[in-house]
Amino acid sequence: MTQEELAEKSGVRRETIVFLEQDKYNPSLKLAHDVANALKTTIDKLFIF
Amino acid sequence: MQLTLKQYNFIRIITVVILAIIFGQAIVIKNFLIPVILLVVGSLFLMYLRKQVKGILADERDYVIAGKAALLTMQIWSWFAVIAMFAFLALSDRDPVYQAIGMTISFSVCIFMLLYSVICRYYNKIKFTDKRLLFSAFILAIFLAFFIVGGLRLFSGEDNWVCKNGQWVSHGNPSSSAPTAECK
Numbered sequence: 001m002t003q004e005e006l007a008e009k010s011g012v013r014r015e016t017i018v019f020l021e022q023d024k025y026n027p028s029l030k031l032a033h034d035v036a037n038a039l040k041t042t043i044d045k046l047f048i049f
Numbered sequence: 050m051q052l053t054l055k056q057y058n059f060i061r062i063i064t065v066v067i068l069a070i071i072f073g074q075a076i077v078i079k080n081f082l083i084p085v086i087l088l089v090v091g092s093l094f095l096m097y098l099r100k101q102v103k104g105i106l107a108d109e110r111d112y113v114i115a116g117k118a119a120l121l122t123m124q125i126w127s128w129f130a131v132i133a134m135f136a137f138l139a140l141s142d143r144d145p146v147y148q149a150i151g152m153t154i155s156f157s158v159c160i161f162m163l164l165y166s167v168i169c170r171y172y173n174k175i176k177f178t179d180k181r182l183l184f185s186a187f188i189l190a191i192f193l194a195f196f197i198v199g200g201l202r203l204f205s206g207e208d209n210w211v212c213k214n215g216q217w218v219s220h221g222n223p224s225s226s227a228p229t230a231e232c233k
Contacts (some may be wrong), residue, residue, distance in 0.1 A: 012108035
């Protein structure tokens with residue numbers, strides 16, 4: 001899945017996905033949930049807190 | 050009509066540049082009605098374009114950044130304005146115009162801070178209650194009163210020094226002494 005596609009599925013801009021990947025942005029719980037949903041995984045598997 | 054984000058940004062920049070040029074020319078020819086009309090038309094036009102954009106214009110990260118930037122901007126402006134206000138008020142003995150400038154700056158800071166406090170309170174508490182309308186009406190009334198009092202104070206022309214026939218003449222009951230600047 002491309003960043004563009006993930007961004008569209010998560011309802012954010014592509015830049016936000018880039019920032020998430022680079023660990024430069026702490027997402028809200030909703031965004032974390034949306035991204036995890038889009039990637040068909042869970043928040044605790046996707047993010048390290 | 051559907052626009053991409055790039056197209057929207059391009060049209061927005063062009064629109065703002067055109068508006069700025071017309072604004073400048075209108076002010077040069079001292080026509081202040083044109084800028085007001087353009088401001089409304091331009092805002093509506095940009096709002097229309099915004100709705101035509103396919104995709105997301107701003108997400109939660111943009112709003113977080115915007116919030117931080119707005120807070121920092123307000124803090125910087127407030128400090129700058131307070132210093133400038135005191136400087137202008139200190140210079141008001143030389144020319145009464147400085148007093149008006151200082152007062153305008155101080156009013157702008159007051160409005161900034163008031164507006165910020167009100168909006169913070171709204172988002173923090175009032176938004177989740179059923180007193181939203183009452184709160185909005187109350188705040189609107191306060192701001193209207195503020196503008197009316199401020200406007201009367203600034204534009205009444207009362208209580209000031211006026212230059213007449215080479216001499217400073219008191220108009221009303223000015224709080225400061227006559228300006229030391231030469232009256233021409």
